[in-house]
Amino acid sequence: MVESTRKLAAIVFTDIAGFTELSSRNEAAALALVTKQRELFQPKVDEFGGRWLKEMGDGLLLSFDSSLNAVNCAVWLQHLARNVEGLNIRIGVHTGDVVIAGGDVLGDGVNVASRIEPLAPVGGVALSKKVQLDLASHPEFSTGSIGLADLKGVNEPVEVFCLTSHELPGPEAIVASSVKGSIANRSSSAASRGVLVVGGVVAAVALAFAGIWFFGGSNGEEKVAGKETDRPKTAKTPPGNSTATQTSDNSKSTQTDTAGKGSTKKPVDRSVAIQDFKVLGQHQNQVRSVSFGPNGKWLVSGGIDNEVLLWNLKTGKQEGPSMKHSDEVNCVDFSPDGTMIVSGGDDNSAILWSVKNGSVIHRLTHRGAVWGVAFSPDGQSVATASAPQDVTLWRVKTGEKERPFTGHNELAYCVAFNSHGDQIVSGDGMGTFIIWNRKNGAPEMTISKHKKTLYGASISPNGKWLATSGDDKKLKLLLWDFKNLNAENAEPVHNLSAGHARDDGVNWVTFSPDGSRLVSAGEDGPAIIWDVETGEKLYVLEGYDGLWGADFSPDGKTVATAGFDNTVRLWKIPASRTGN
Structure with a gap:
């Protein structure tokens, strides 16, 4: 039986932007980049008292005893990465309850950190609300809000921030690095559709790609759709063109799917619910x-x-x-x-x-x-x-x-x-x-x-x-x-x-x-x-x-x-x- 310990920890996730494409073009270069990342980052993680928990291909899972140490280390990692061609990383930081079992770290703290990491701009650091509050008494740090995110496996929406001090890119850089073409035009058309606009520019495309449901204000109105990214998936969209009329009796419900042609019309739903199972x-x-x-x-x-x-x-x-x-x-x-x-x-x-x-x-x-x-x-x-x-x-x-x-x-x-x-x-x-x-x-x-x-x-x-x-x-x-x-x-x-x-x-x-x-x-x-x-x-x-x-x-x-x-x-x- 593996012994487990529950504790509060600051969890850091990183990944290299464009790594999959690099691997497909030049496997040797991709492997060399991962090796260089390890050589460059591991001493700095040790310096800030961090634990090098796991390498996941090009990604890293790290833990620290405090939000301050985690964020200070994240800043250093980004500055070190700038000196290596192709080492363009995103970093996500969250502090929460985790369970340490053997060499694994589990729990909501890990889940949230993994979900917010893809929301960081390339070269930047994304923070949960908890980490942002922990930095409030440290004036050397400044942050900008990306918006509220309904994260997979988390009951309440989590506000996500970008670190904007220390010469790091803020929320506006998400669009600048991810969307080609006229930002002004995209912002105008996005606003007409009711998608999230950050700092006067549209963040919909980049944030939907990252895999999260986003909300534009305190009323919780849905703005942009997405999906979790621990498994590389594409964005999902809000409810739309499929029409349905349904009563509380499944045997009387009808649904019509407008996606297909002719033979793809759904038959009457007479399904039976099965709730009896064995774990x-x-x-x-x-x-x-x-x-x-x-x-x-x-x-x-x-x-x-x-x-x-x-x-x-x-x-x-x-x-x-x-x-x-x-x-x-x-x-x-x-x-x-x-x-x-x-x-x-x-x-x-x-x-x-x-x-x-x-x-x-x-x-x-x-x-x-x-x-x-x-x-x-x-x-x-x-x-x-x-x-x-x-x-x-x-x-x-x-x-x-x-x-x-x-x-x-x-x-x-x-x-x-x-x-x-x-x-x-x-x-x-x-x-x-x-x-x-x-x-x-x-x-x-x-x-x-x-x-x-x-x-x-x-x-x-x-x-x-x-x-x-x-x-x-x-x-x-x-x-x-x-x-x-x-x-x-x-x-x-x-x-x-x-x-x-x-x-x-x-x-x-x-x-x-x-x-x-x-x-x-x-x-x-x-x-x-x-x-x-x-x-x-x-x-x-x-x-x-x-x-x-x-x-x-x-x-x-x-x-x-x-x-x-x-x-x-x-x-x-x-x-x-x-x-x-």
Whole structure:
């Protein structure tokens, strides 16, 4: 059992602006820049009594005993960075309650700091209200307000400030560094739409990109929409063009989705809420992914706590040694024969583990964070999706790279095989999905229907359907006729986006073993079970604030979910709905 300590700490997050682009152009230069950052910053962090907690690719997680030490160090880091070409960093600082467990730091203090860091201008420092108040008695510091931010996982809006003293860029620099073209023109058009204006210039584009709901005044009127950035996502938009009329009785509700054409009209919602579930177990932080073993006796889960856990479904307990990455785990999958697990993480690796003893079979090294993993149906290969824009096939027996798949222009998030194993589908941060020929690595079809990040893709076991999910408001959950898919005139058979009522994205989607049902896991909270043929919403698995992933058991009778609340839950799914 890892001992934990709760304390008040000042948390600092940093990242390098433009690092993903640099990595894709010149990997050696990117690695050299990270090394230079470490050499330059680590002595200064030590000087101010800070703790060098974690490196996350190009990003840093630091902690200090006081807000003053944290901010003084942040100022120094920015001035040091100016002397290194390409070391253009953003810094976020928040003071709050944290839990220190082993080498990890968890809690709201970490969450808030990670959310406000992307709001800083390049070369600047973003501060929470708490830190700004701590600096009030120190006249050498001056700050400017960016606005109120409704941060993911935080109950109350948090006012975010920029440090404007010490020759650091203020709020106006967010636009100057992020928006090309006439600021005056953009400010005028933005004001007419009611978006947040800071210092006479529009901050909407840059702040929406950073991933936060912003408010323009004390009345809490929504101004600009966005999404959290711990996982690089595109901005979400306020409620808009989808029309709905609904009574308190779901069986009488109707919804019309205006995003698609003809066949994308939603059927009547007669869904049944399921609130009865079993909490199988818990991670120390959010659970990102779950996967059933082929015999239905085991489940594997991976989470932000860096751990891969194996659960015995008969005893309901976690068994075997903990399998651990050096950074957050984003995805897991069981091998078809049940003897291996593959997991992918922010430590730029996918790891093949032995189910028998938890030992590492192979460590597959990538250029960036791994967001998607999948075993081939024959168990001979593993496909991975990773930063900067890589889809790769690996040989399970040797751990060697079998072949790359070249075609994405943005971070690759998801990857899946068809049931025959001769085709692979992958999706990226631009909303594009590509169908690949496994044998020769050639792209057979490229479709860009989604306009924002695509997080999930799955091909039904019978090969008839393809489901894709992402961050679009009106195109976040689409069902395609895979057998007859045509890139030149690609339209989904069902647009199920309106089923997830809020503007949050859909993080994961997968089919039942018989291909008749689909489960989608949304950031709006519930998992939803769909009838594939009709597009009808069957069941809503309620009780979550948000989900990263879900999976059907091999018999299709149970769904496992991976939650923002750190839990793995099991839900019994009825074979049919009575009374419908």
